[in-house]
Amino acid sequence: MPWTINSTRIFVDESKEEGGQIIPRLQPLSGGTVLQTFGWEATIRVVHGLVVGDTDKDAILNLRKSTSDFTLMSPEGSLGGFKVKKVTISRIHCICQTIRTDLAENSPVYEVEMELYE
Amino acid sequence: MSNQLYATATRCSQIQSISVSDSHSAPTSSATVVCLASSLDVGDNITINLGYSSSHDRVFSGYVKQVTRSQSPTQYEISCANAMVRAVDYFIVSNNPLTPYSKQNISAEDLVGDLMAMAGLTNYSGSGSSFTFATDGYPVEVNLVSSYDFSKMVADLLAWAIYADNDGKVHFTDRKPYPNGDSSVATIGDDELISVSYWRSDRDLRNKVVVYGADGIYANAQSSSPYLPSGFYKAVVVASALLIRTQSMAQQTASYNLAKLNRLTIGGSATIIGDSSISCRDCVTMSKADIGMTGLFYVYGCEHDWSRDGYRTNLDLRK
Numbered sequence: 001m002p003w004t005i006n007s008t009r010i011f012v013d014e015s016k017e018e019g020g021q022i023i024p025r026l027q028p029l030s031g032g033t034v035l036q037t038f039g040w041e042a043t044i045r046v047v048h049g050l051v052v053g054d055t056d057k058d059a060i061l062n063l064r065k066s067t068s069d070f071t072l073m074s075p076e077g078s079l080g081g082f083k084v085k086k087v088t089i090s091r092i093h094c095i096c097q098t099i100r101t102d103l104a105e106n107s108p109v110y111e112v113e114m115e116l117y118e
Numbered sequence: 119m120s121n122q123l124y125a126t127a128t129r130c131s132q133i134q135s136i137s138v139s140d141s142h143s144a145p146t147s148s149a150t151v152v153c154l155a156s157s158l159d160v161g162d163n164i165t166i167n168l169g170y171s172s173s174h175d176r177v178f179s180g181y182v183k184q185v186t187r188s189q190s191p192t193q194y195e196i197s198c199a200n201a202m203v204r205a206v207d208y209f210i211v212s213n214n215p216l217t218p219y220s221k222q223n224i225s226a227e228d229l230v231g232d233l234m235a236m237a238g239l240t241n242y243s244g245s246g247s248s249f250t251f252a253t254d255g256y257p258v259e260v261n262l263v264s265s266y267d268f269s270k271m272v273a274d275l276l277a278w279a280i281y282a283d284n285d286g287k288v289h290f291t292d293r294k295p296y297p298n299g300d301s302s303v304a305t306i307g308d309d310e311l312i313s314v315s316y317w318r319s320d321r322d323l324r325n326k327v328v329v330y331g332a333d334g335i336y337a338n339a340q341s342s343s344p345y346l347p348s349g350f351y352k353a354v355v356v357a358s359a360l361l362i363r364t365q366s367m368a369q370q371t372a373s374y375n376l377a378k379l380n381r382l383t384i385g386g387s388a389t390i391i392g393d394s395s396i397s398c399r400d401c402v403t404m405s406k407a408d409i410g411m412t413g414l415f416y417v418y419g420c421e422h423d424w425s426r427d428g429y430r431t432n433l434d435l436r437k
Contacts, residue, residue, distance in 0.1 A: 038426045
């Protein structure tokens with residue numbers, strides 16, 4: 001099963017997860033810092049990979065305009081629903097692509113980084 | 119050391135911040151809750167409990183006065199006032215101006231109790247006072263004034279206080295704005311203090327009290343102050359032709375208020391690691407000898423400030 005987001009194919013080379021706890025630090029006049037825990041932040045996932053063709057590139061770019069959750073699929077199955085916080089796309093130098101054999105060899109190839117909120 | 123922050127507010131969820139403040143001199147305590155979901159509306163009862171998961175206290179109960187719903191960020195801001203706001207909002211006005219509320223031969227505590235009951239505040243505790251009004255055959259008439267304002271005037275005559283506690287109970291009692299035989303609810307030192315300041319001032323000192331009552335009734339009390347030039351008097355006037363109708367009552371009013379006011383105001387501000395067990399009108403023991411701030415202090419003002427930036431309690435203290 002390939003990587004997809006909202007059924008759009010993406011060739012992932014890195015997937016990072018980040019989570020944190022909210023811990024205010026208060027400093028009394030003497031003694032150690034007092035930590036107070038407020039709660040925890042939901043996972044932020046950063047996915048980096050390649051997308052082939054303008055259609056898929058535009059489809060991924062447009063996800064940022066929606067408030068809906070989109071399903072991120074990995075080879076191991078669904079990773080859940082995510083809101084798209086940020087998409088960064090840069091075209092890479094490529095004369096002949098063979099990543100997507102169903103598309104023309106001269107299709108543009110893009111490097112994509114998506115920041116996803118769970 | 120780590121403490122998990124804890125807060126609940128009636129019919130509010132995903133609470134982002136809570137601020138609760140009360141002061142000896144304020145008619146009501148107030149609270150502001152910022153949360154992401156709430157079904158509260160204006161006039162609803164609200165109770166706020168905050169602190170840490172291991173220890174938390176009820177720090178406020180009262181009524182919702184304003185609900186603001188906003189976007190970006192999407193949230194509710196709930197503004198509340200404690201029970202005493204009913205007395206503040208209750209304007210006493212008789213349907214017939216010739217037949218206002220009137221009473222004869224009534225004690226101060228019973229008069230205030232009646233005024234609170236008019237505003238629906240029946241959970242009331244009035245300490246026994248030596249003041250009985252309208253003993254001369256002419257009634258005390260109350261009209262065109264709020265229930266709180268008239269009650270506060272009565273309290274001021276006795277140099278007493280009137281307030282509602284965290285459970286909504288109204289107290290009319292001899293609560294001076296300084297320690298007066300009280301016990302301490304907490305000891306505060308460097309381990310609890312985030313910041314502190316300590317001051318002494320003659321700002322609120324008055325060493326002469328003049329009382330004006332009904333026709334021909336007046337009194338004064340004065341005493342020299344070691345903090346003012348010899349023979350210099352800072353005066354304050356207490357006047358109520360309606361209530362002060364005997365010479366002895368006028369003299370008592372002067373003496374009580376002189377005892378309350380003829381003193382140097384020694385105070386301080388302290389921000390401490392949040393402590394929900396401390397309330398306004400408690401007394402705390404300060405242990406800050408390096409700035410001379412030691413001993414029992416009265417909590418003149420108290421603000422609980424709870425948010426994702428941490429839980430702090432800001433104290434305005436008087437000695």
